[in-house]
Amino acid sequence: MRVVFLGTGTSQGIPVIGSQHPVCHSSDSRDKRLRVSVWISWDKYSLVIDCGPDFRQQMLTSGCTHIDGILFTHEHSDHTAGLDDIRPFNFRQGPLPIYAHRRVLDNLARRFDYIFEEENRYPGAPSVDPIEVRNDQPFAVGDQVATPINVMHAHLQVFGYRIGDFAYLTDVKTIEVSEIEKLKGLKVLVVNALREEEHHAHFNLQEALDFITLVRPERAYLTHISHTFGFHADIEKRLPENVLVAYDNLAITI
């Protein structure tokens, strides 16, 4: 399985528009972060988790030419705003399966009504095949199984996903013990760590490290990073050996 980090930044991305913060002016390419997303592929199967406002650029940069489905974590715009840009995939492949909680599918149908329109569709409008994801109901993705992991982003429910020995959790603030059980025996865990300071809806660094200690993956990668976390090179120095900071375009094999 190959995982490419398409974006690793928090909702505004890094650099932040107009910001004079030193991280926003860093010359280290690892300090440039698009909105969070990963591209997961094995054999001929290809999945993307989330489809934020940088989706088009991420597809061009990564060279992704085929997608078998998009798994959505939740409806916030930094995870969904790029949905209109699936059209090139539709023209080549037909409707794209999108997997999400019923609440998220309903939200997308309101915000992108023309995509979900069944009558008098605008020719060339994006087309999707919506598939509801339910907690405790793993589902097939190609010849693998995706297990939804139920987490909380303050008061908003969010799905993380486990596929084989890989799990991707973003926008987590709290998680039930029963969900942590679903994360045993991972080779790679990706989890959000916004910054060192506390945040009402995201793990900060210490919370992410405590969570990693509970889950005990072989390796963990931090994502959904704010410019206020500091320079990539400085964050890395403060982490245990098996915890790494993800950066845009990093590709790993599991």
Ligand SMILES: [Zn+2]
């Ligand atoms: Zn987010």
